[in-house]
Amino acid sequence: MLQIENITVYYGNIQAIKGVTLDIQEGEIVTLIGANGAGKSTLLKTISGLLKPKDGQIIYEGKPIGGKAAQAIVKQGISHVPEGRRIFANMTVEENLQLGAYLRRDRAGIKKDMEQVYELFPRLLERVKQQAGTLSGGEQQMLAMGRALMAKPKLLLLDEPSMGLAPLLVKTIFRIIEEIKATGTTILLVEQNAHLALSIADRAYVMETGRIVLSGKANELTESEEVKMAYLGGH
Numbered sequence: 065m066l067q068i069e070n071i072t073v074y075y076g077n078i079q080a081i082k083g084v085t086l087d088i089q090e091g092e093i094v095t096l097i098g099a100n101g102a103g104k105s106t107l108l109k110t111i112s113g114l115l116k117p118k119d120g121q122i123i124y125e126g127k128p129i130g131g132k133a134a135q136a137i138v139k140q141g142i143s144h145v146p147e148g149r150r151i152f153a154n155m156t157v158e159e160n161l162q163l164g165a166y167l168r169r170d171r172a173g174i175k176k177d178m179e180q181v182y183e184l185f186p187r188l189l190e191r192v193k194q195q196a197g198t199l200s201g202g203e204q205q206m207l208a209m210g211r212a213l214m215a216k217p218k219l220l221l222l223d224e225p226s227m228g229l230a231p232l233l234v235k236t237i238f239r240i241i242e243e244i245k246a247t248g249t250t251i252l253l254v255e256q257n258a259h260l261a262l263s264i265a266d267r268a269y270v271m272e273t274g275r276i277v278l279s280g281k282a283n284e285l286t287e288s289e290e291v292k293m294a295y296l297g298g299h
């Protein structure tokens with residue numbers, strides 16, 4: 065579904081991605097793990113068109129998308145839930161969700177997907193008219209994910225969905241990520257919590273300072289001594 069071939073990304077003179085190659089097959093959860101500053105968020109932003117690669121290719125459904133505008137990429141079926149959520153604080157829950165569908169014209173489909181989002185996140189349904197800025201951290205994460213789903217993505221990019229959430233809520237969010245996968249959406253998940261990410265992923269890539277240093281099936285990486293020592297607290 066998505067092939068990234070040897071891309072490099074710069075912030076000015078600083079090279080944040082130093083030749084990354086990876087692929088995502090339809091229907092998978094692929095997770096990207098690695099320490100702070102490894103380049104995980106940068107890679108997601110490059111896939112969704114917020115940053116442009118300097119070299120290399122990003123091929124989505126057989127077509128190059130590297131360097132295309134973010135809006136065009138959303139239209140092709142890739143939605144990004146950024147780190148820190150970035151919901152519209154002064155708008156209601158419902159308005160935030162409607163904005164997620166701003167490129168769509170199929171009213172009936174939008175209504176159906178809105179119902180599906182409320183089914184996935186009943187907490188949002190209880191708070192339809194509430195200002196998004198007054199939601200708890202966990203509810204804001206749900207809203208950010210719901211808004212991304214309103215674009216009807218085939219590929220969902222999730223950046224650190226567990227950040228700042230209490231353990232019970234993290235569990236809820238991860239259960240919902242599995243439910244989203246079950247509806248047929250492919251997921252690329254960036255996570256600091258490697259344990260949890262590997263527990264729901266099919267495959268994983270480990271990033272260090274702008275490069276992929278390890279990759280494989282999630283259950284195999286969970287057993288790898290290198291991953292255990294560096295990312296799973298030695299367990």
Ligand code: ATP
Binds near residue numbers: 098102105106107
């Ligand atoms: P974290 O988990 O801390 O978010 P990450 O793996 O997602 O880490 P990135 O945010 O992608 O890492 O950052 C990769 C590198 O690029 C870091 O060295 C970071 O300082 C640098 N970087 C990120 N954003 C910018 C920016 N806007 N300008 C300059 N450098 C940046």
